[in-house]
Amino acid sequence: MPAQAEGLSLEAVERKLIVQALRKFNWNQTQAARHLDISRKALMYRIAKHGIEKEIAQDRPMKLQPEDED
Secondary structure: OOHHHHOOOHHHHHHHHHHHHHHHOOOOHHHHHHHHOOOHHHHHHHHHHHOOOOOOOOOOOOOOOOOOOO
16 A cells, blocks of 8 residues: 555655754754764755755744843
8 A cells, every 4th residue: 555545655754754853953963964874964965855944933032122221
């Protein structure tokens, strides 16, 4: 039975593993690549292939300018 019939594909599994490794190592590509047992160059290729982008923390407020203290 084809994997797509069950809703699972190699591409989806690969992407999920890469994202999990990047999150685990706070987006440190060298450590994530070691964890996945691939070269950093291979990881960078796969990040681009899957269009993976670093997440920006939504729960942290950004302070653009210091507040006036009058």
